[in-house]
Amino acid sequence: xxxxxxxxxxxxxxxxxxxxxxxxxxxxxxxxxxxxxxxxxxxxxxxxxxxxxxxxxxxxxxxxxxxxxxxxxxxxxxxxxxxxxxxxxxxxxxxxxxxxxxxxxxxxxxxxxxxxxxxxxxxxxxxxxxxxxxxxxxxxxxxxxxxxxxxxxxxxxxxxxxxxxxxxxxxxxxxxxxxxxxxxxxxxxxxxxxxxxxxxxxxxxxxxxxxxxxxxxxxxxxxxxxxxxxxxxxxxxxxxxxxxxxxxxxxxxxxxxxxxxxxxxxxxxxxxxxxxxxxxxxxxxxxxxxxxxxxxxxxxxxxxxxxxxxxxxxxxxxxxxxxxxxxxxxxxxxxxxxxxxxxxxxxxxxxxxxxxxxxxxxxxxxxxxxxxxxxxxxxxxxxxxxxxxxxxxxxxxxxxxxxxxxxxxxxxxxxxxxxxxxxxxxxxxxxxxxxxxxxxxxxxxxxxxxxxxxxxxxxxxxxxxxxxxxxxxxxxxxx
Numbered sequence: 001x002x003x004x005x006x007x008x009x010x011x012x013x014x015x016x017x018x019x020x021x022x023x024x025x026x027x028x029x030x031x032x033x034x035x036x037x038x039x040x041x042x043x044x045x046x047x048x049x050x051x052x053x054x055x056x057x058x059x060x061x062x063x064x065x066x067x068x069x070x071x072x073x074x075x076x077x078x079x080x081x082x083x084x085x086x087x088x089x090x091x092x093x094x095x096x097x098x099x100x101x102x103x104x105x106x107x108x109x110x111x112x113x114x115x116x117x118x119x120x121x122x123x124x125x126x127x128x129x130x131x132x133x134x135x136x137x138x139x140x141x142x143x144x145x146x147x148x149x150x151x152x153x154x155x156x157x158x159x160x161x162x163x164x165x166x167x168x169x170x171x172x173x174x175x176x177x178x179x180x181x182x183x184x185x186x187x188x189x190x191x192x193x194x195x196x197x198x199x200x201x202x203x204x205x206x207x208x209x210x211x212x213x214x215x216x217x218x219x220x221x222x223x224x225x226x227x228x229x230x231x232x233x234x235x236x237x238x239x240x241x242x243x244x245x246x247x248x249x250x251x252x253x254x255x256x257x258x259x260x261x262x263x264x265x266x267x268x269x270x271x272x273x274x275x276x277x278x279x280x281x282x283x284x285x286x287x288x289x290x291x292x293x294x295x296x297x298x299x300x301x302x303x304x305x306x307x308x309x310x311x312x313x314x315x316x317x318x319x320x321x322x323x324x325x326x327x328x329x330x331x332x333x334x335x336x337x338x339x340x341x342x343x344x345x346x347x348x349x350x351x352x353x354x355x356x357x358x359x360x361x362x363x364x365x366x367x368x369x370x371x372x373x374x375x376x377x378x379x380x381x382x383x384x385x386x387x388x389x390x391x392x393x394x395x396x397x398x399x400x401x402x403x404x405x406x407x408x409x410x411x412x413x414x415x416x417x418x419x420x421x422x423x424x425x426x427x428x429x430x431x432x433x434x435x436x437x438x439x440x441x442x443x444x445x446x447x448x449x450x451x452x453x454x455x456x457x458x459x460x461x462x463x464x465x466x467x468x469x470x471x472x473x474x475x476x477x478x479x
Contacts, residue, residue, distance in 0.1 A: 089303050095262030096297030097430050099410075099438050103222025106212070106257040107133065113206045113259075114140055120150045120287040122272045124203040124426075126159035126412075127217035130167040134218050138167065142174040150285045151176040154275060156199040157184045159217070179281040181424075190280040197308050200412050200419065201426040202257075203272060208291045211265045213426055214257030214410050215335070215399045224252035251364060254394040256333075256442070258410050258428055262296035267303035271426065278309075300431040306413070306424070313420045315413045315427045320346050322403045326355045329404055331443045333360040335397045336367060336414035337374035338476045343415060344377060351385035360446050363390035369472045370416060376469035382455040389450035399427075402443060405436040417476055 100106040114121060121144060128134055145151045153171065155163075157180050172178050181199040183189050204212040216222055260268075269289055276284060306313040323330055323346040330350050337359070339347070351357040359381070365371040378388055399415075402408045411427025413419045430436075 089267050091300055091302050092263040093300050094295035095260055095264045095299040095301045097299045097435055098259040100257040100259055102225050102255060103216055104225055106216050109259050110204055110212055111140060113210050114144060117144055117149045117206045119207045122152045122205040124154040124201050124272055125218055126156045126200050127219050128155050128160050128163055129219040130163050131220040133220045133223060137218050138171060141176060145175045150287050152284060154179045154181050156181045158198050177282060179276060179279055181279055196422050198423050200423040202412050203268060203426055205269055205272060208269055208289050209261060209265055211260045211268045212257055213428060215255045215397050215412055216257050221253050251395050253397050255397040256400050256410055263293040264301040264303055266290055266293055271305040299435055302429040304427045304429060308422055315425055316420045319401060322407050323350055326350050326403045330355055330357045331402045333398045333400045333446060334415045335362060335399060336370045336416045337361050338370055338416035339377060340417060347381060347386055348384035357386045360389045360391055360450055362396040363392050364395055366395060369475055372468040373472035373476045376473045378453060378458050382458060388453045389447060390453060391446055391450045402436060402439045405440060406433050407431060408436055408439045
């Protein structure tokens with residue numbers, strides 16, 4: 001998220017005014033940002049494994065196995081055909097996918113993988129704070145660099161605006177290759193200066209064989225778990241409509257990451273290297289960035305990266321195709337929800353054709369404008385039959401979706417204009433009911449810790465909330 005740390009709020013507001021001054025014409029219209037998603041005939045969907053492309057027969061057999069495990073869904077014969085024509089990266093089989101919930105579990109898995117590194121470590125992040133968590137990562141990476149493991153780091157200039165230069169200097173002095181993505185300072189930019197384009201990806205790749213991705217930045221705000229007060233929260237007295245969205249430093253951040261092994265890691269590696277080269281970073285040290293892929297499990301995964309340099313967001317387009325193909329359920333958890341007209345129409349259309357559409361959104365947030373801009377769409381969605389819940393007792397930062405129990409995505413992409421138009425984002429799509437059941441269980445756990453927003457209740461909200469929604473929506477294109 002463009003302003004996903006409290007400390008960036010003031011700078012974020014100032015930047016938005018600057019962006020509108022330099023791009024006023026863009027503010028004046030709402031562009032169509034995805035291609036026509038009408039179903040069209042295409043080539044059979046093919047998979048790639050550890051030994052390369054599978055035959056059409058092998059691909060059909062694997063997809064048939066997945067389809068047979070998914071009851072009452074047409075997602076494999078309707079969604080995949082459209083997605084294949086949108087996204088260039090291959091569906092890969094033979095992967096292992098581990099669902100990681102919250103910072104402590106994710107950081108523990110990351111550190112274990114970093115400590116086991118033998119060849120290289122590639123890391124890309126939006127926020128990298130100079131706090132206890134950031135310093136632990138820094139010292140661990142420095143130690144690995146001194147062992148001869150090459151460490152390459154991309155950090156977003158805006159996301160790390162308040163991180164002291166000395167923090168990155170210690171990394172550079174150790175031999176780590178550090179690349180500042182799209183420097184805020186135009187005097188040090190290496191390409192055309194585009195302040196509004198940010199690297200919102202969170203990616204860690206170790207030895208070309210293990211990848212981590214999701215919504216978790218490197219920051220002390222993720223130090224606590226988010227389910228500790230789950231049972232206690234049910235007994236708390238909650239206001240009908242929470243009037244204020246201000247963050248509480250004592251609240252844990254609720255987020256989700258993935259740990260992946262298998263052939264799909266090479267696709268994420270390609271995206272990291274492409275980002276490095278597009279930013280005109282120094283030549284990467286010669287390392288074994290693409291070791292021979294090995295089968296690590298049974299999961300079918302697609303890596304999807306999106307960039308404002310492309311005609312449309314690939315992640316957004318494939319999510320729309322999945323929602324349009326849904327037959328039973330659409331379960332979405334997202335931290336920053338400011339939908340554009342096409343996403344609104346897709347959610348409403350799904351609900352009206354009988355699909356159970358459920359959104360879990362924040363009740364507390366670090367972005368006041370995004371919070372109220374998103375709430376401005378509640379009444380329209382509720383009238384269409386979409387169910388809306390607000391997660392209580394945490395700062396919700398997850399970005400996940402589960403369609404029909406068999407199409408799941410986890411990544412960095414928010415459902416707002418910034419992610420769709422201005423950010424570099426990264427997601428993984430995992431197919432099949434085996435992983436879908438894990439995501440569904442996580443969704444149910446969050447749902448139990450959330451409060452439902454009903455249409456009757458929402459219509460009684462105070463005038464000051466309506467005014468905040470109106471004001472925030474003026475800025476939605478830039479949020």
